[in-house]
Amino acid sequence: MEPVAIGARLASAVVAPLVKRLFRRDGVGADLVDRPAHVPGLVSFKGERRTLTDKDLYGIAEELVGRATQSTGMEERLPSYERRAVIHAVADSLRSVGDLDMDDVQAVRLGHLALSQHLRSQNRAATLGLSGDAVALHASVVDTACLHILHFFTQRSSFVPRTLLEQSRRIEELSNRIDTLIARTPSPADAPFEERYAHYIATKHGRLTIFGVDLSGSPEEWPLDAAYLSLDATSGGTDAVPVLLPADHLPAGRDRVLLRGVAGSGKTTLVQWLAVSTARRQLDERLLYLYGLVPFVLPLRTLTRGGAALPTPDGFLSAVGCPLADVQPTGWLDRVLRSGRGLILIDGIDEVPESERQEARRWLQDLIGSYPDNRWLVTSRPSAVREDWLVGDGFTELDLAPMSRDNVIEFVRRWHRAAGIGDQYATELVQAVRAKQDLGRLATNPLMCALICALHQDRRGYLPDSRKEVYDAALSMLLSRRDRERGIHKPGTIRIGQAHQVQLLQKLAYWMIRNGRSEMDRSDAVDLLGKTLPSMPQVAEQGTVEEIYRHLLVRSGLLREPGVGSVDFIHRTFQDYLGAKAAVEDLDFDFLIAHAHLDQWEDVIRMSVAHARPMERTRLLAGLIERGDASRSDPHRLHLLAAACLEHATELAPEVRAEVQRRAADLIPPRSADQARALADVGPVVLELLPGPDELSDDEAYYTVLSATRIGTDAAIPILARYRGLQDLRVRSELARVWSRFDTERFAEDVIAHLGGEDLHFPVSNPGELRALRSFGGRDRIKVSGPITPEDFTRECVPARLTHLWVEVDLGCTWEWLGFFPNLHTLTLEIPLPEIDVSTLRNVRSLRLLRLPEEPLVIGAETLPATTRVVKERIGAARYSASG
Numbered sequence: 040m041e042p043v044a045i046g047a048r049l050a051s052a053v054v055a056p057l058v059k060r061l062f063r064r065d066g067v068g069a070d071l072v073d074r075p076a077h078v079p080g081l082v083s084f085k086g087e088r089r090t091l092t093d094k095d096l097y098g099i100a101e102e103l104v105g106r107a108t109q110s111t112g113m114e115e116r117l118p119s120y121e122r123r124a125v126i127h128a129v130a131d132s133l134r135s136v137g138d139l140d141m142d143d144v145q146a147v148r149l150g151h152l153a154l155s156q157h158l159r160s161q162n163r164a165a166t167l168g169l170s171g172d173a174v175a176l177h178a179s180v181v182d183t184a185c186l187h188i189l190h191f192f193t194q195r196s197s198f199v200p201r202t203l204l205e206q207s208r209r210i211e212e213l214s215n216r217i218d219t220l221i222a223r224t225p226s227p228a229d230a231p232f233e234e235r236y237a238h239y240i241a242t243k244h245g246r247l248t249i250f251g252v253d254l255s256g257s258p259e260e261w262p263l264d265a266a267y268l269s270l271d272a273t274s275g276g277t278d279a280v281p282v283l284l285p286a287d288h289l290p291a292g293r294d295r296v297l298l299r300g301v302a303g304s305g306k307t308t309l310v311q312w313l314a315v316s317t318a319r320r321q322l323d324e325r326l327l328y329l330y331g332l333v334p335f336v337l338p339l340r341t342l343t344r345g346g347a348a349l350p351t352p353d354g355f356l357s358a359v360g361c362p363l364a365d366v367q368p369t370g371w372l373d374r375v376l377r378s379g380r381g382l383i384l385i386d387g388i389d390e391v392p393e394s395e396r397q398e399a400r401r402w403l404q405d406l407i408g409s410y411p412d413n414r415w416l417v418t419s420r421p422s423a424v425r426e427d428w429l430v431g432d433g434f435t436e437l438d439l440a441p442m443s444r445d446n447v448i449e450f451v452r453r454w455h456r457a458a459g460i461g462d463q464y465a466t467e468l469v470q471a472v473r474a475k476q477d478l479g480r481l482a483t484n485p486l487m488c489a490l491i492c493a494l495h496q497d498r499r500g501y502l503p504d505s506r507k508e509v510y511d512a513a514l515s516m517l518l519s520r521r522d523r524e525r526g527i528h529k530p531g532t533i534r535i536g537q538a539h540q541v542q543l544l545q546k547l548a549y550w551m552i553r554n555g556r557s558e559m560d561r562s563d564a565v566d567l568l569g570k571t572l573p574s575m576p577q578v579a580e581q582g583t584v585e586e587i588y589r590h591l592l593v594r595s596g597l598l599r600e601p602g603v604g605s606v607d608f609i610h611r612t613f614q615d616y617l618g619a620k621a622a623v624e625d626l627d628f629d630f631l632i633a634h635a636h637l638d639q640w641e642d643v644i645r646m647s648v649a650h651a652r653p654m655e656r657t658r659l660l661a662g663l664i665e666r667g668d669a670s671r672s673d674p675h676r677l678h679l680l681a682a683a684c685l686e687h688a689t690e691l692a693p694e695v696r697a698e699v700q701r702r703a704a705d706l707i708p709p710r711s712a713d714q715a716r717a718l719a720d721v722g723p724v725v726l727e728l729l730p731g732p733d734e735l736s737d738d739e740a741y742y743t744v745l746s747a748t749r750i751g752t753d754a755a756i757p758i759l760a761r762y763r764g765l766q767d768l769r770v771r772s773e774l775a776r777v778w779s780r781f782d783t784e785r786f787a788e789d790v791i792a793h794l795g796g797e798d799l800h801f802p803v804s805n806p807g808e809l810r811a812l813r814s815f816g817g818r819d820r821i822k823v824s825g826p827i828t829p830e831d832f833t834r835e836c837v838p839a840r841l842t843h844l845w846v847e848v849d850l851g852c853t854w855e856w857l858g859f860f861p862n863l864h865t866l867t868l869e870i871p872l873p874e875i876d877v878s879t880l881r882n883v884r885s886l887r888l889l890r891l892p893e894e895p896l897v898i899g900a901e902t903l904p905a906t907t908r909v910v911k912e913r914i915g916a917a918r919y920s921a922s923g
Contacts, residue, residue, distance in 0.1 A: 053106050057099045058187040061133060063088055076195070078146055082137040100130035103180050113172060121173045125180075128165035132158040132181045136188065143192040151186040158185070229371055233333065236363055240318040240334055244311040267312050268450050268485065270305055272298060272437040286439060287312055293435045294414050295407070297428065299421040300439035301720070302612050302642060303486025306418040309439075310336060310384045313416065317382055332382040332414065333375050339399065340390040340557035344605055349402040352376060352410070360602030379412030389423030390611070392555030393637050396424070404432055421720075422638040426713045438716070441483040441751050443779040445804055445825060447472055450485060454492040468495045471502065473782075483751055486610060507649040507687060510616045514541065517596040533581045533590045540595055541617070543578075543587070546571050547598075547606075548614045549621035552643055557614065558607040561600065564588060612642070619646035628655065632662035635677055636670070644680060649687035656688050657695050664698055678702040679717045686722040704728045708739040715742040719749035726754055731761040741769045748777040756781060756789050763793040771799050779804050779825075787811035796820060800845045803827065809835035819843060829856040836860070846870060853879040861885055868892075878902045 063083050084091040104126045108114040117125075135158045139146065146154055159166075159181055166174050247267075272286045286298070286309050300306045314334040335355050342349055342358050350357075352372045356364035375381050383406070391399045407415065417429065421438065430436060442450065448469050455465040468491070472482055482488050487506075490513050495502055497516050503509045518537045535543075550567055551559055565588050572579040578587065592598045592606070597613055600606050608614040622631055622643065631647055634640045644663075648656050660681050667677030682703035685696060707728050709715040718725050729747060732740045744762050747755045762770055771794050778786055779802075787808070791801065792815040801818045803809050804825025809832065812818050817837030822845040829852050841860045845867040854877065857863055863883065867890040868875055880886060881902040889909045891897065900909055 054103065054183055054187045055190075057102055058184060058191055060091060060095070060099060061136065061188070062191060063090070076143050078139040078141055078143060079137050081143070084134070085137040096133060097126065097130045100133060101126045103184065104129055104176065107176060107180050113176060117170070117173060117176070121169055124165070124169055125173050125177050128159075128162070128177045129180050129184075131162045131165050132177075133184065135161040143195070147189050147192055151189050152182060154189065155182045155185040229368055229374065232363070232366070232368055232371065236333070236361075236367075237318040237320075239361065239363055240336070241315050244314050244336060247308065247311070267308065268305075268446060268453065270309075270442065270446060270485075271440040273440045287316075294412075295429070295432065295434040296415070297417045297419065297424070297434045297436045298439060299419055299424075299436070301420060301484060302615075303610065304439045304441075304484040306439065307338075307386055308485065310386045310416070310418065313382065314384060329382065331380060333380050334382045334384060336384050336386065338386045338390075338601075340387050340607065341602060341605070343391055343395065343399075344556065344558045345560055349399060352406070360605075376410035376413055379410075381410065381413035383413055383415050385415070385417045387557070388417055388419035389638060390557045393423075393639065394555075400429070403429075407432060420638065421713075421716050422641060426711060438712075441749060441780065442485070442488065443777075443804075444473070444781075445779050447482050447488060450488045451492060454489060458492075458496075460496060464496055468492065471495070486612060505649075505687070505689075507646070510613070510646075514597075514613075533586060535578055535581070535587075535590065539575055539578050540591065541620070542575065543568060543571060543591060544595065544597060545617040545621035545624075548608065548617035549625075551607075551614055552618040552622075552640070555639060557611055558601065558605045561588075561604050561606050564606050615642040616646050619643045620650050623647050623650040623655065628658050628662065631659065632666060635663055635666065635680060636673070641680060641683075645684050645687055648684040649689075653690045653692070656684075656690070657692050660684060660688070660691070660695050660699055664702060667702065675706050675714075676717075679706060679721060682725065683721040700728065707743075708735055709742040709746055710739060711742065712745070715745040716749065718746040723750055723752055723754055726750065726758055729758050732765055737767050737769075740765060741767060741773070744770050744773050748773055748780070751777075751780045753782050753785065756786055760789040760793075763790050764795075766795060766797075768798055771795060775799060775801050778802065778808060783807045783811060787814075800843065806831040806835055813837055816840065821845070823848060823850070826850075828852075832856075833859050843867075855879045855882055857886075858882045858884070864888065865890070880904075880907075 061083060062081050079085060082091075083089065084093070084096055104122065108117060108122065114122075132155075138161070139157075141149070149157070155178070159178065166177055169177075270286050286305075298306060298309070313329070314336050317329040317332050317334040320330065337355065337359065341360070347358075355372060356367060385403065388396065388399060403415075403417070415434075417434070427436065451468050451472070452462075452465050455462065472491075482491055487509065490509055491502060493516065494509065494512050498512070503512050515537060518540045546567055547559070547564055550563075551557060565584055568588055568591075569584040572584060572587065581587070582590070592600065597608055598606055599609055608617075619642075622628075631640070631644060635644050644659070648659055651659060663677050663681040663684075667674045667681070670677060678699075681699045685691070685699060688696070703718075703721065703725065706714065707718070707725075708730060709718050718729075726747065729743055732743075735743065740762060744759060747758045759774060763774065765771065774790055774794060778791060783805075784807075788811075791811065794801075796819055798820075800820040800822035801812060802822045802824040803812065804827075806827060809827065812821070813835050817840035819840060820843040821836065821841060823832070824847055826848065827850070829850065833856055838860050839862060842862050843865045844857070844860075844863060847869040849870045857866070857880065860883075862885055864885050864887040866880075866883075866886060866888070868877075869892055875891060875897060877889065877897055877900060880889070881904070884904050886904055886907045889897075889903065889907055891909065891911045893911050897909060903909070
């Protein structure tokens with residue numbers, strides 16, 4: 040068992056009374072002095088005032104070790120002679136407290152872990168020859184005892200030096216945290232199974248597919264740690280400035296989150312990351328909220344395969360095909376959820392047929408009603424559920440933000456490192472993404488970035504300009520060139536050409552789409568192939584249906600078996616693309632139009648327009664307009680879908696294009712976040728339709744800006760520049776927030792330079808943005824949101840102008856350099872550390888207000904200028920405005 044788990048089982052109620060016995064009981068008014076006390080003079084087992092015998096000391100050690108072994112299940116694992124040896128070793132370590140050559144102030148400064156290590160080092164021979172479990176038990180018990188020893192020191196009436204007020208608070212908070220963690224520690228009976236389950240989760244979800252890598256010797260999967268890129272999520276509304284939050288920290292202060300994201304935006308990868316991080320317990324400070332939780336990954340595409348009923352908690356593991364389902368302890372999952380230790384990750388509400396979505400919601404409500412104290416994350420494509428769909432159930436609803444340019448650059452570099460490809464190709468691709476607007480517009484989510492990386496490598500720099508061309512090229516790379524370039528084919532083996540593979544795969548894809556599924560039973564897939572093969576004799580003669588199926592599964596790179604007896608596509612995007620191709624070839628235009636109102640068909644309709652010939656496009660788009668005109672419930676949905684299809688209509692009758700644009704214009708300006716999102720999905724064509732701010736309400740202006748910024752191409756800059764003079768803080772915050780998505784200098788010149796600075800922090804993520812601010816006189820309020828060194832900041836920032844600074848990334852520095860800014864009076868630190876040392880701010884004489892998150896502790900606050908006020912608050916609730 041891990042040492043931290045041992046310590047977590049020793050509650051304050053057990054340890055504190057035992058530790059107090061180690062020290063003298065002072066009478067009322069005793070030792071009321073304003074100076075430190077020598078530790079040996081405080082103990083109760085030495086000197087003339089001795090009240091604790093060696094036998095008593097051994098008894099305390101025996102009680103501590105006994106409680107630790109009983110509560111962790113180690114009693115049966117450790118032989119009796121080792122338990123006795125640990126008791127003696129703990130007693131020796133406690134006895135060493137009486138030999139410390141330090142006072143209580145020095146001991147508290149040292150910290151409980153360093154004090155424990157010092158005490159244990161005084162008699163290392165006591166643990167020689169013991170097993171690893173015994174040594175860990177000794178260390179953990181002494182660690183916990185030292186925590187309470189220092190807590191005892193800080194509670195003494197004589198312990199009053201003001202320099203240690205914050206350290207005292209830290210010790211108390213750590214003591215309280217030990218008690219809090221007990222609720223998250225499994226019972227001894229469940230602990231072994233949870234260790235096995237954690238290993239299963241970390242193994243199953245710890246790798247990602249590298250889309251499209253087809254070089255000899257290159258891996259088809261990469262470790263999640265190497266591939267994962269932390270993206271941002273946004274929230275907002277008519278009454279609040281939009282909030283930008285790291286997506287993997289969303290459940291930290293929110294027990295229930297609904298996260299929306301377009302196809303390929305990284306929803307499933309985020310679910311994997313949270314599950315694996317929780318299982319491994321390798322958590323940075325911002326992920327400590329996951330400690331002790333048990334993750335359950337519930338992809339709805341799997342749970343509802345074949346029309347299966349959604350499972351009750353005791354069926355979670357079997358429903359996802361976990362091989363440990365049959366050996367889980369009776370009632371284990373109920374115990375986990377009743378104790379509030381569950382992290383329930385429900386992936387893909389959109390992959391449930393729309394007719395069954397309300398049933399899925401009732402299932403979720405029943406689960407929450409039965410087990411309300413757990414953490415819940417639900418993901419969905421944006422169009423699948425209306426705004427505020429789960430707000431009534433206590434959910435916070437957020438959107439995954441498009442990747443910024445910095446995100447794209449980081450992703451490209453990680454992709455090339457993971458794939459074992461030289462930096463030259465990464466540098467060339469970064470330059471291409473920056474130079475070509477069409478390419479930059481495509482690279483807005485991890486899936487498209489991965490495909491672009493693979494195609495850039497495969498084609499030696501030549502890249503497609505449209506989404507359809509990207510998919511066409513990716514299929515060619517995966518289906519045709521992959522095996523040929525790897526030299527896999529041998530005489531007598533199955534060899535299926537690209538065209539035939541596409542025909543077979545699109546049959547499977549279209550079956551899933553028509554049946555509202557993202558997975559199908561393996562037996563159904565084999566039967567469907569068996570009905571198709573007679574019309575393809577040159578394929579059928581190469582092997583049995585089973586052999587052809589196995590070949591597609593292993594060699595196409597597009598299919599996988601996520602569980603026993605099931606098959607799906609590696610990404611829903613490929614299913615939609617191939618299904619659309621099948622629909623067009625089957626001339627199923629009326630069927631497509633009849634289902635266009637269903638969100639699961641949206642991408643299929645778009646790709647159908649891309650696959651169709653000019654007359655077929657006219658038929659499809661005219662049908663969407665006609666259905667939208669006739670709809671009484673939601674005509675806007677079909678009209679916007681038709682507008683979104685224009686991006687893929689390379690050739691279209693002018694009158695049809697004009698009709699589509701006219702109806703889209705009727706939906707402008709947007710009046711809600713959902714409408715803004717839907718307009719952004721239409722693509723760059725909508726930019727031509729967006730109005731200026733004149734005669735728009737504040738809400739309409741904000742949602743119009745939101746639409747344009749989500750499109751993320753430099754073509755949006757002239758539109759956004761028209762809104763730069765508005766005073767609405769939401770508009771100004773959104774314009775400042777998205778700077779990194781656009782060309783730095785152009786966006787700065789056309790937009791940033793003209794924004795009013797009242798209550799607005801201007802974000803800078805690199806030295807280039809700082810230089811741009813300097814070029815037009817700097818700004819009073821600046822937010823550091825990227826890796827900028829203090830040297831860069833002092834060189835590029837206008838010293839006399841800066842009054843407010845917000846730092847939300849760890850710069851890895853001390854803070855004396857802020858004395859360079861004579862008028863800086865408000866500093867906000869929101870850095871991912873467990874504690875913040877502000878002692879180096881002593882020379883920042885202008886500082887008046889220091890704003891900190893609630894959780895981090897202030898170390899050295901007494902050295903701040905006397906007029907400085909320290910305020911701790913939930914900074915994330917107002918990330919784009921500032922007080923004071």
